[in-house]
Amino acid sequence: MILSEIASLVGGHLTGPESAFDKQILGVRSMLEAGPQDLTFLANPKYRGELSKIQAGAILLSEPSPGLSIPQIVVPDPYLALARVMQVFYPLPSPRQGVHPQAHISGNVFIEDPVEVGPAAVILEGSRIGAGTVIGPGVFIGARVVIGKGCYLHPGVVVREDCRIGNRVIIQPNAVIGSDGFGYAADPQGHRHKIPQIGRVTIGDDVEIGANTTIDRATFGETVIGAGTKIDNLVQIAHNVRIGEDCVIVAQAGISGSSRLGHRVILAGQAGVVGHIEIGSDSMIGAQSGVARSLPEKSRVSGSPAISHKLWLRIQTILGDLPGILGRLRSLERKGGTPGDSAEGRDDHE
CATH class of the missing domain: 3.40.1390.10 (MurE/MurF, N-terminal domain)
Incomplete structure:
Protein backbone atom coordinates (compact mmCIF):
# COMPACT_ATOMS: atom_id res chain seq x y z
CA MET A 1 0.00 0.00 0.00
CA TYR A 90 -3.60 -7.52 9.14
CA PRO A 91 -7.20 -8.66 8.50
CA LEU A 92 -8.74 -11.66 10.20
CA PRO A 93 -8.05 -14.87 8.26
CA SER A 94 -10.70 -15.75 5.70
CA PRO A 95 -12.22 -19.23 5.57
CA ARG A 96 -9.91 -21.56 3.66
CA GLN A 97 -10.44 -25.28 3.82
CA GLY A 98 -14.14 -25.85 4.47
CA VAL A 99 -15.01 -28.53 7.02
CA HIS A 100 -12.03 -30.47 8.34
CA PRO A 101 -12.46 -34.27 8.11
CA GLN A 102 -11.87 -34.57 11.85
CA ALA A 103 -14.68 -32.15 12.71
CA HIS A 104 -18.06 -33.51 13.82
CA ILE A 105 -21.15 -31.99 12.20
CA SER A 106 -24.53 -33.35 13.34
CA GLY A 107 -27.56 -33.61 11.11
CA ASN A 108 -29.77 -30.68 10.19
CA VAL A 109 -26.89 -28.16 10.47
CA PHE A 110 -26.93 -25.34 7.91
CA ILE A 111 -23.50 -24.00 6.91
CA GLU A 112 -23.42 -21.14 4.41
CA ASP A 113 -20.32 -21.20 2.17
CA PRO A 114 -17.60 -20.22 2.62
CA VAL A 115 -17.05 -21.39 6.22
CA GLU A 116 -13.99 -22.99 7.82
CA VAL A 117 -14.50 -25.60 10.54
CA GLY A 118 -11.28 -26.79 12.19
CA PRO A 119 -10.26 -30.23 13.45
CA ALA A 120 -12.05 -31.59 16.54
CA ALA A 121 -14.73 -28.90 16.30
CA VAL A 122 -18.26 -30.06 17.13
CA ILE A 123 -21.48 -28.53 15.77
CA LEU A 124 -24.70 -30.09 17.04
CA GLU A 125 -28.09 -30.45 15.40
CA GLY A 126 -30.14 -27.51 14.24
CA SER A 127 -27.32 -24.94 14.31
CA ARG A 128 -26.73 -22.35 11.58
CA ILE A 129 -23.35 -20.85 10.62
CA GLY A 130 -23.18 -17.73 8.41
CA ALA A 131 -20.87 -17.19 5.44
CA GLY A 132 -17.31 -16.04 6.08
CA THR A 133 -17.18 -17.48 9.62
CA VAL A 134 -14.18 -19.40 10.95
CA ILE A 135 -14.76 -22.09 13.59
CA GLY A 136 -11.36 -22.90 15.12
CA PRO A 137 -10.03 -26.26 16.29
CA GLY A 138 -11.78 -27.76 19.28
CA VAL A 139 -14.72 -25.33 19.26
CA PHE A 140 -18.00 -26.72 20.64
CA ILE A 141 -21.28 -25.36 19.28
CA GLY A 142 -24.40 -26.74 20.92
CA ALA A 143 -27.78 -27.51 19.44
CA ARG A 144 -29.81 -24.80 17.72
CA VAL A 145 -27.10 -22.14 17.94
CA VAL A 146 -27.19 -19.34 15.36
CA ILE A 147 -23.89 -17.67 14.38
CA GLY A 148 -23.85 -14.80 11.90
CA LYS A 149 -21.58 -13.87 9.02
CA GLY A 150 -17.87 -13.09 9.23
CA CYS A 151 -17.37 -14.33 12.80
CA TYR A 152 -14.15 -15.80 14.18
CA LEU A 153 -14.29 -18.35 17.01
CA HIS A 154 -10.80 -19.15 18.25
CA PRO A 155 -9.77 -22.62 19.53
CA GLY A 156 -11.56 -24.00 22.56
CA VAL A 157 -14.58 -21.69 22.49
CA VAL A 158 -17.83 -23.16 23.83
CA VAL A 159 -21.20 -21.85 22.64
CA ARG A 160 -24.00 -23.77 24.31
CA GLU A 161 -27.47 -24.60 23.04
CA ASP A 162 -29.87 -21.98 21.71
CA CYS A 163 -27.47 -19.02 21.90
CA ARG A 164 -27.50 -16.32 19.23
CA ILE A 165 -24.37 -14.60 17.91
CA GLY A 166 -24.49 -11.70 15.46
CA ASN A 167 -22.24 -10.79 12.54
CA ARG A 168 -18.48 -10.09 12.71
CA VAL A 169 -18.21 -11.30 16.29
CA ILE A 170 -14.75 -12.34 17.54
CA ILE A 171 -14.53 -14.79 20.45
CA GLN A 172 -11.06 -15.43 21.85
CA PRO A 173 -9.82 -18.87 23.03
CA ASN A 174 -11.67 -20.78 25.75
CA ALA A 175 -14.47 -18.28 26.26
CA VAL A 176 -17.77 -19.89 27.28
CA ILE A 177 -21.05 -18.51 25.98
CA GLY A 178 -24.26 -19.82 27.55
CA SER A 179 -22.98 -21.60 30.65
CA ASP A 180 -25.63 -22.11 33.33
CA GLY A 181 -26.51 -19.10 35.44
CA PHE A 182 -25.76 -19.41 39.17
CA GLY A 183 -29.29 -20.06 40.39
CA TYR A 184 -30.25 -22.15 43.44
CA ALA A 185 -33.13 -22.23 45.93
CA ALA A 186 -32.51 -23.16 49.57
CA ASP A 187 -34.85 -25.42 51.54
CA PRO A 188 -35.45 -25.05 55.31
CA GLN A 189 -32.48 -27.32 56.02
CA GLY A 190 -30.14 -25.10 53.98
CA HIS A 191 -29.72 -27.52 51.10
CA ARG A 192 -29.39 -25.82 47.71
CA HIS A 193 -31.55 -26.98 44.81
CA LYS A 194 -30.56 -26.09 41.25
CA ILE A 195 -32.93 -23.90 39.23
CA PRO A 196 -32.66 -25.04 35.60
CA GLN A 197 -31.39 -22.22 33.39
CA ILE A 198 -33.56 -22.39 30.29
CA GLY A 199 -32.83 -19.01 28.69
CA ARG A 200 -30.05 -18.11 26.28
CA VAL A 201 -27.34 -15.56 25.44
CA THR A 202 -27.81 -13.12 22.57
CA ILE A 203 -24.76 -11.26 21.26
CA GLY A 204 -25.04 -8.32 18.86
CA ASP A 205 -22.95 -7.48 15.81
CA ASP A 206 -19.26 -6.43 16.03
CA VAL A 207 -18.77 -7.67 19.60
CA GLU A 208 -15.41 -9.05 20.77
CA ILE A 209 -15.16 -11.39 23.75
CA GLY A 210 -11.82 -12.06 25.46
CA ALA A 211 -10.14 -15.32 26.38
CA ASN A 212 -11.60 -17.29 29.29
CA THR A 213 -14.53 -14.93 29.65
CA THR A 214 -17.84 -16.49 30.70
CA ILE A 215 -21.31 -15.23 29.83
CA ASP A 216 -24.13 -17.10 31.57
CA ARG A 217 -27.42 -17.97 29.94
CA ALA A 218 -30.56 -16.42 31.37
CA THR A 219 -32.79 -18.29 33.80
CA PHE A 220 -35.67 -17.25 31.51
CA GLY A 221 -35.38 -15.01 28.47
CA GLU A 222 -31.99 -13.62 27.43
CA THR A 223 -28.63 -12.43 28.65
CA VAL A 224 -27.83 -9.67 26.11
CA ILE A 225 -24.55 -8.16 24.91
CA GLY A 226 -25.19 -5.08 22.76
CA ALA A 227 -23.65 -4.40 19.35
CA GLY A 228 -20.10 -3.05 19.31
CA THR A 229 -19.32 -3.96 22.92
CA LYS A 230 -15.76 -5.10 23.67
CA ILE A 231 -15.16 -7.51 26.55
CA ASP A 232 -11.65 -8.28 27.83
CA ASN A 233 -10.21 -11.56 29.17
CA LEU A 234 -11.43 -13.23 32.38
CA VAL A 235 -14.70 -11.34 32.68
CA GLN A 236 -17.77 -12.88 34.35
CA ILE A 237 -21.22 -11.81 33.15
CA ALA A 238 -24.05 -13.45 35.08
CA HIS A 239 -27.52 -14.58 34.03
CA ASN A 240 -30.08 -12.09 32.72
CA VAL A 241 -27.56 -9.23 32.54
CA ARG A 242 -28.21 -6.74 29.75
CA ILE A 243 -25.29 -4.73 28.39
CA GLY A 244 -25.88 -1.90 25.94
CA GLU A 245 -24.03 -0.96 22.76
CA ASP A 246 -20.35 0.02 22.50
CA CYS A 247 -19.54 -0.74 26.14
CA VAL A 248 -16.02 -1.65 27.31
CA ILE A 249 -15.66 -4.31 30.03
CA VAL A 250 -12.03 -4.67 31.14
CA ALA A 251 -10.26 -7.77 32.50
CA GLN A 252 -11.49 -9.52 35.66
CA ALA A 253 -14.60 -7.38 35.95
CA GLY A 254 -17.75 -9.09 37.19
CA ILE A 255 -21.43 -8.24 36.66
CA SER A 256 -24.00 -9.94 38.87
CA GLY A 257 -27.34 -11.26 37.75
CA SER A 258 -30.10 -9.13 36.23
CA SER A 259 -28.08 -5.89 36.25
CA ARG A 260 -28.33 -3.55 33.27
CA LEU A 261 -25.68 -1.36 31.68
CA GLY A 262 -26.62 1.42 29.28
CA HIS A 263 -24.69 2.31 26.14
CA ARG A 264 -20.98 3.21 26.09
CA VAL A 265 -20.41 2.26 29.72
CA ILE A 266 -16.77 1.62 30.68
CA LEU A 267 -16.12 -0.90 33.45
CA ALA A 268 -12.40 -0.83 34.35
CA GLY A 269 -10.33 -3.80 35.50
CA GLN A 270 -11.55 -5.85 38.48
CA ALA A 271 -14.64 -3.68 38.92
CA GLY A 272 -17.71 -5.41 40.35
CA VAL A 273 -21.41 -4.71 39.93
CA VAL A 274 -24.02 -6.18 42.29
CA GLY A 275 -27.20 -7.71 40.96
CA HIS A 276 -30.47 -6.01 39.97
CA ILE A 277 -29.13 -2.47 39.50
CA GLU A 278 -28.84 -0.16 36.49
CA ILE A 279 -25.83 1.85 35.31
CA GLY A 280 -26.74 4.73 33.02
CA SER A 281 -25.24 5.29 29.58
CA ASP A 282 -21.83 6.97 29.20
CA SER A 283 -20.81 6.12 32.77
CA MET A 284 -17.25 5.20 33.80
CA ILE A 285 -16.49 2.81 36.67
CA GLY A 286 -12.91 2.95 38.01
CA ALA A 287 -10.63 -0.05 38.49
CA GLN A 288 -11.44 -2.31 41.48
CA SER A 289 -14.60 -0.36 42.20
CA GLY A 290 -17.61 -2.01 43.82
CA VAL A 291 -20.92 -0.66 42.53
CA ALA A 292 -23.74 -1.44 44.96
CA ARG A 293 -26.48 0.94 43.78
CA SER A 294 -27.92 2.19 40.52
CA LEU A 295 -26.13 5.09 38.84
CA PRO A 296 -27.54 7.80 36.55
CA GLU A 297 -26.15 8.55 33.10
CA LYS A 298 -22.60 9.96 32.81
CA SER A 299 -21.63 8.89 36.31
CA ARG A 300 -17.92 8.79 37.21
CA VAL A 301 -17.25 6.60 40.25
CA SER A 302 -14.31 4.85 41.92
CA GLY A 303 -13.63 2.93 45.12
CA SER A 304 -15.45 0.22 47.01
CA PRO A 305 -18.17 1.03 47.78
CA ALA A 306 -18.12 3.25 44.70
CA ILE A 307 -18.32 7.00 45.29
CA SER A 308 -17.85 10.06 43.09
CA HIS A 309 -14.48 9.83 41.34
CA LYS A 310 -13.61 13.41 42.35
CA LEU A 311 -14.32 12.65 46.01
CA TRP A 312 -12.36 9.41 45.76
CA LEU A 313 -9.33 11.31 44.42
CA ARG A 314 -9.51 13.77 47.33
CA ILE A 315 -9.62 10.89 49.80
CA GLN A 316 -6.60 9.24 48.20
CA THR A 317 -4.51 12.40 48.59
CA ILE A 318 -4.97 12.43 52.39
CA LEU A 319 -4.63 8.71 53.15
CA GLY A 320 -0.90 9.00 53.82
CA ASP A 321 -1.52 11.82 56.31
CA LEU A 322 -4.13 9.96 58.36
CA PRO A 323 -1.74 8.59 61.05
CA GLY A 324 -0.43 12.09 61.73
CA ILE A 325 -3.92 13.60 61.70
CA LEU A 326 -5.11 10.97 64.18
CA GLY A 327 -2.18 11.66 66.48
CA ARG A 328 -2.85 15.39 66.48
CA LEU A 329 -6.56 14.86 67.19
CA ARG A 330 -5.74 12.64 70.17
CA SER A 331 -3.32 15.25 71.42
CA LEU A 332 -6.09 17.87 71.19
CA GLU A 333 -8.48 15.65 73.10
CA ARG A 334 -5.98 15.18 75.95
CA LYS A 335 -4.59 18.71 76.19
CA GLY A 336 -7.49 20.82 75.02
CA GLY A 337 -5.18 22.98 72.86
CA THR A 338 -3.90 23.13 69.31
CA PRO A 339 -2.07 20.08 68.01
CA GLY A 340 1.59 20.15 68.94
CA ASP A 341 4.67 18.52 67.55
CA SER A 342 4.40 15.55 69.86
CA ALA A 343 5.67 12.09 68.94
CA GLU A 344 2.07 10.95 68.55
CA GLY A 345 1.51 13.71 65.96
CA ARG A 346 4.33 12.56 63.71
CA ASP A 347 4.06 10.05 60.89
CA ASP A 348 6.32 7.12 61.79
CA HIS A 349 6.86 6.43 58.07
CA GLU A 350 8.47 9.79 57.39
Missing part, protein backbone atom coordinates in the same frame (compact mmCIF):
# COMPACT_ATOMS: atom_id res chain seq x y z
CA ILE A 2 1.44 3.40 -0.91
CA LEU A 3 1.51 6.38 1.44
CA SER A 4 -1.00 8.46 -0.48
CA GLU A 5 -3.51 5.58 -0.26
CA ILE A 6 -2.94 5.31 3.49
CA ALA A 7 -3.46 9.06 3.93
CA SER A 8 -6.71 8.83 1.97
CA LEU A 9 -7.86 5.81 4.02
CA VAL A 10 -7.49 7.67 7.35
CA GLY A 11 -8.49 11.11 6.07
CA GLY A 12 -5.06 12.52 6.95
CA HIS A 13 -2.85 15.26 5.55
CA LEU A 14 0.33 13.85 4.05
CA THR A 15 3.42 16.07 4.31
CA GLY A 16 6.93 15.55 2.98
CA PRO A 17 8.58 15.42 -0.44
CA GLU A 18 6.12 14.58 -3.24
CA SER A 19 8.46 11.83 -4.37
CA ALA A 20 7.61 9.97 -1.14
CA PHE A 21 3.86 9.97 -1.76
CA ASP A 22 4.19 6.80 -3.85
CA LYS A 23 6.43 5.13 -1.27
CA GLN A 24 5.44 1.50 -0.68
CA ILE A 25 4.59 0.58 2.93
CA LEU A 26 4.69 -3.12 3.81
CA GLY A 27 3.77 -3.17 7.48
CA VAL A 28 3.03 -1.30 10.72
CA ARG A 29 5.41 -1.28 13.69
CA SER A 30 6.10 0.64 16.89
CA MET A 31 8.38 3.69 16.69
CA LEU A 32 11.55 1.88 17.78
CA GLU A 33 10.85 -1.29 15.76
CA ALA A 34 9.79 0.27 12.44
CA GLY A 35 12.10 0.13 9.45
CA PRO A 36 12.21 2.09 6.17
CA GLN A 37 9.18 0.26 4.69
CA ASP A 38 7.05 0.39 7.84
CA LEU A 39 4.47 2.89 9.02
CA THR A 40 4.63 3.91 12.69
CA PHE A 41 2.57 6.19 14.93
CA LEU A 42 2.74 8.65 17.80
CA ALA A 43 -0.44 8.52 19.90
CA ASN A 44 0.94 9.45 23.32
CA PRO A 45 2.72 12.84 23.57
CA LYS A 46 5.06 11.49 26.28
CA TYR A 47 6.94 9.60 23.54
CA ARG A 48 7.53 12.66 21.35
CA GLY A 49 11.14 12.72 22.52
CA GLU A 50 11.69 9.37 20.77
CA LEU A 51 10.99 10.83 17.33
CA SER A 52 14.66 11.57 16.67
CA LYS A 53 15.49 7.85 16.99
CA ILE A 54 13.00 6.38 14.53
CA GLN A 55 13.93 4.77 11.22
CA ALA A 56 10.37 4.32 9.91
CA GLY A 57 9.21 5.01 6.38
CA ALA A 58 6.40 7.31 7.60
CA ILE A 59 4.50 8.22 10.75
CA LEU A 60 0.94 8.94 11.89
CA LEU A 61 0.71 11.82 14.37
CA SER A 62 -1.67 14.54 15.50
CA GLU A 63 0.64 17.53 14.99
CA PRO A 64 3.42 18.04 12.42
CA SER A 65 6.98 17.64 13.66
CA PRO A 66 9.13 20.15 11.70
CA GLY A 67 12.46 18.48 12.57
CA LEU A 68 11.42 15.07 11.25
CA SER A 69 12.82 14.04 7.87
CA ILE A 70 10.35 11.23 7.08
CA PRO A 71 6.85 11.70 5.58
CA GLN A 72 4.14 12.50 8.10
CA ILE A 73 0.41 11.79 8.00
CA VAL A 74 -1.35 14.26 10.28
CA VAL A 75 -4.70 13.08 11.66
CA PRO A 76 -6.90 14.18 14.58
CA ASP A 77 -6.60 10.79 16.32
CA PRO A 78 -3.49 8.73 15.43
CA TYR A 79 -4.65 5.74 17.49
CA LEU A 80 -7.95 5.52 15.60
CA ALA A 81 -6.10 5.94 12.31
CA LEU A 82 -3.72 3.16 13.36
CA ALA A 83 -6.67 0.83 13.95
CA ARG A 84 -8.02 1.48 10.45
CA VAL A 85 -4.65 0.94 8.81
CA MET A 86 -3.91 -2.26 10.74
CA GLN A 87 -7.29 -3.72 9.78
CA VAL A 88 -6.17 -3.42 6.16
CA PHE A 89 -2.66 -4.78 6.70
